[in-house]
Amino acid sequence: MSGQNQQVPYYFVPNPSRHPLTASLGLLVMMGSLAAWLNGASWAPLTFAAGLLFLFWVLYHWFGDAIFESEVGQYGKRVDKSYRWSMSWFIFSEVMFFLAFFGALFYARHFATDTFANLENKLLWPDFAAVWPNNGPADLVAQFRSMTPWPLPTINTALLLTSGVTLTVSHHALRDNHRRKAIIWLAATVLLGLIFLFCQGYEYFHAYHELNLRLTSGAYGSTFFLLTGFHGFHVTLGALMLFVVMIRLIRGHFTADHHFAFEGAAWYWHFVDVVWLGLYVVVYWL
Structure with a gap:
């Protein structure tokens, strides 16, 4: 947190974010695919992997935003x-x-x-x-x-x-x-x-x-x-x-x-x- 020496707000409130919605969509694809996988659907492993990769992509950007906010001194x-x-x-x-x-x-x-x-x-x-x-x-x-x-x-x-x-x-x-x-x-x-x-x-x-x-x-x-x-x-x-x-x-x-x-x-x-x-x-x- 190299930006801690800057002026910070009383309590930082982040701007509206798309990340909770997109992460939920990734989890929905994963869980739906997992249920289909357990019931023998041949396509389920591919969609499960796609949902998992999408979730990782969302988390990468979500944590990246948090790191940026910290580094610019907002925390x-x-x-x-x-x-x-x-x-x-x-x-x-x-x-x-x-x-x-x-x-x-x-x-x-x-x-x-x-x-x-x-x-x-x-x-x-x-x-x-x-x-x-x-x-x-x-x-x-x-x-x-x-x-x-x-x-x-x-x-x-x-x-x-x-x-x-x-x-x-x-x-x-x-x-x-x-x-x-x-x-x-x-x-x-x-x-x-x-x-x-x-x-x-x-x-x-x-x-x-x-x-x-x-x-x-x-x-x-x-x-x-x-x-x-x-x-x-x-x-x-x-x-x-x-x-x-x-x-x-x-x-x-x-x-x-x-x-x-x-x-x-x-x-x-x-x-x-x-x-x-x-x-x-x-x-x-x-």
Whole structure:
């Protein structure tokens, strides 16, 4: 926010924008195409991709407008505060999102499994044992092996923890006005995130082809892939956010005192780290 030293309004009110409408149209095309895709429509993947690309195009221009408004000095302390509250509530909504999946895993392990194995259900499923993971009481799920914490999940944990350290070093460098150091350490953070995603992709390949573990592998398979898959999606978003921040750093957009875009992306990345630690313990170890 290099324009912060200029005169700013009491509270900046943006001009009417087309972006909310165009973003809604892109989402409408995506969701409609997704529904058709799930019902076997051959044209749906193409329209879904078109809607996704259109949405990215809209977001590119939308965020570009926000960056321009910041750089010309239209954002004051009140706008900065509103951004901080908005990012805080957004991360809170993400916490609730992941808690829902952790709750589903907890219910499947400690309630549903025990219920299927109690005395009332012994006549229906006499061979079912209350162990986790399992193939279900009717044994309808193909045999699979569960994922172990070594080596890839542990390596990924080390990668994300290290990325949190490099991001913190970059932030402190920016606050000390060492721009070049901040760029280098931020680039290292993005690189560690990309390596994490590569390792997770290899882990999925291993799960499908060597463990026969799939999304259809009962409650274990569905919760495993939903938790790790959505986390990987959030890592992708976080890495993209940090990459954009890095480009802005290179262009000289931030100062030591005004760099909320960096801070907001850093909050999000640390949130992703914390979620992974919980996921690593609950999914891979317990």
